[in-house]
Amino acid sequence: MQYISTRNDKINLTAAQTIIKGIADDGGLFVPKNIPQINDAFLCGLQPLSYQERAGKILSLYLTDYSPEEIKNCVSNAYGKQFDHNAIAPIVKISDSQYLLELWHGPTSAFKDMALQLLPRLLITARKKSSEKKDIVILVATSGDTGKAALEGFRDIPHTKIIVFYPGSGVSAIQRRQMITQKGSNVDVIAIDGNFDDAQSGVKNIFNDKNFNTTLNNNGYELSSANSINWGRLLPQIVYYFSAYCDMVNNKAIVCGDKINCTVPTGNFGDILAGYYAKRMGLPINKLICASNSNNVLTEFFQTGVYDKNRPFIKTISPSMDILISSNLERLLYHVTKNAAKITNWMNELNLSGHYQIDKFLLTKLQQSFAADWIDETATASAIKNLYTTCHYVADPHTAVAWQTAQNYREKTADTTPMLILSTASPYKFNDSVLSALNVKITSNNDFQLLDVLKKYNTAPIPIGLTSLKTAPILHKNICKTEKMSAEIKNYLKI
Numbered sequence: 001m002q003y004i005s006t007r008n009d010k011i012n013l014t015a016a017q018t019i020i021k022g023i024a025d026d027g028g029l030f031v032p033k034n035i036p037q038i039n040d041a042f043l044c045g046l047q048p049l050s051y052q053e054r055a056g057k058i059l060s061l062y063l064t065d066y067s068p069e070e071i072k073n074c075v076s077n078a079y080g081k082q083f084d085h086n087a088i089a090p091i092v093k094i095s096d097s098q099y100l101l102e103l104w105h106g107p108t109s110a111f112k113d114m115a116l117q118l119l120p121r122l123l124i125t126a127r128k129k130s131s132e133k134k135d136i137v138i139l140v141a142t143s144g145d146t147g148k149a150a151l152e153g154f155r156d157i158p159h160t161k162i163i164v165f166y167p168g169s170g171v172s173a174i175q176r177r178q179m180i181t182q183k184g185s186n187v188d189v190i191a192i193d194g195n196f197d198d199a200q201s202g203v204k205n206i207f208n209d210k211n212f213n214t215t216l217n218n219n220g221y222e223l224s225s226a227n228s229i230n231w232g233r234l235l236p237q238i239v240y241y242f243s244a245y246c247d248m249v250n251n252k253a254i255v256c257g258d259k260i261n262c263t264v265p266t267g268n269f270g271d272i273l274a275g276y277y278a279k280r281m282g283l284p285i286n287k288l289i290c291a292s293n294s295n296n297v298l299t300e301f302f303q304t305g306v307y308d309k310n311r312p313f314i315k316t317i318s319p320s321m322d323i324l325i326s327s328n329l330e331r332l333l334y335h336v337t338k339n340a341a342k343i344t345n346w347m348n349e350l351n352l353s354g355h356y357q358i359d360k361f362l363l364t365k366l367q368q369s370f371a372a373d374w375i376d377e378t379a380t381a382s383a384i385k386n387l388y389t390t391c392h393y394v395a396d397p398h399t400a401v402a403w404q405t406a407q408n409y410r411e412k413t414a415d416t417t418p419m420l421i422l423s424t425a426s427p428y429k430f431n432d433s434v435l436s437a438l439n440v441k442i443t444s445n446n447d448f449q450l451l452d453v454l455k456k457y458n459t460a461p462i463p464i465g466l467t468s469l470k471t472a473p474i475l476h477k478n479i480c481k482t483e484k485m486s487a488e489i490k491n492y493l494k495i
């Protein structure tokens, strides 16, 4: 398996090189040159297997330079006891021919764990294979969920260090507590005297600072990133589409070979793109339905062919979908055009003017695989309430956006193909919004008390990772000004 850049298909890297490098020098994203194909025997063969075994089979189609033992080790360490469900990513029937896929049973109760538990293992295995023997320093700027999931993924992984910057005012009380109580011998967590954009531009400046990078290199360190443009973060997500399909067969919701639809709550376009890879590999997916909140840039794109980020940024109760530049869309555009020059032009246009437009022919092609729709804040709250009333299921706001979008799609199109709806966060991470949507009077602003209030409505237990926060010791008290971020890094690395 060879990997190329979406902006230059002449380069040729192995999976290990791709995962270490993260982003191509030309600014493009790495993609597999050809998408591997499966047949019916392969798909049927997955059905009796565990999640870990299914993952091993699918990953080995892409990680052809990793040995079967290496893949097995990575997978069994990534999807082990840190998940609170044996199925790792279980499906739940909510109504006739509709299933939720719960992706939040990992250590931080967010779907980011599915990828961030595996990425560090893939990365460190890649490092062993390469002649490059520097220790890897992961820098993360986070608005909440990604930072914690990355910390949990990288903690105590040999030859790595992880440093996370979060906005001192701008994360929820639970998110802050999740970060400042982080354990691990190789982790550092620092609050920034500023907002998320300050943290993010600070980290970007450090990545681009040649002198700083040379200093790190001379001291045996190399910077890397855990954000969702790394192929090693996308790849693990392909697995759960296959796994959910097998579970739907095992549940007799479908017979093997039947088509399903998938609705995905979308931000950076990583999760849904993994579904597109699964479809292109041969998994019987009919439509991928891209669900957005009020930041509906992708809905417009799939309906009109115009991508336009020049619009107000709206803060919603589904914050992980508050995104106006969905980076992974670039990968989709490459796979449907196979034209690196075209991609380069569109991305330059996006950079310069904030928008680009694809042609009619290509739009029609995309619409064969994708549908897209969005709902606003009021509809999101109603969806939480309706899902609870009709299906006795307590959903977080992101999952609720997907559920409602799936219902609207079925109504508008009369397409009754069995539906898989991806559920991306535990409702216990969003107590405040969920309780308000359920019309419960909130008398406390203490997030830990709200956990117990929500428990009265939800049959699912409060995740251990959240209850243990109440008593976990605080380990990270550093606060720094944005201009002092590189000094903090040097200080932590003792260089």
Ligand SMILES: *Cc1c(COP(=O)(O)O)cnc(C)c1O
Binding pocket: 110, 111, 112, 145, 228, 265, 266, 267, 268, 269, 270, 271, 272, 320, 321, 398, 424, 425
């Ligand atoms: C990250 C995230 C999403 C969006 O996933 P993308 O891969 O960025 O499209 C949706 N829901 C939750 C809870 C998330 O954390």
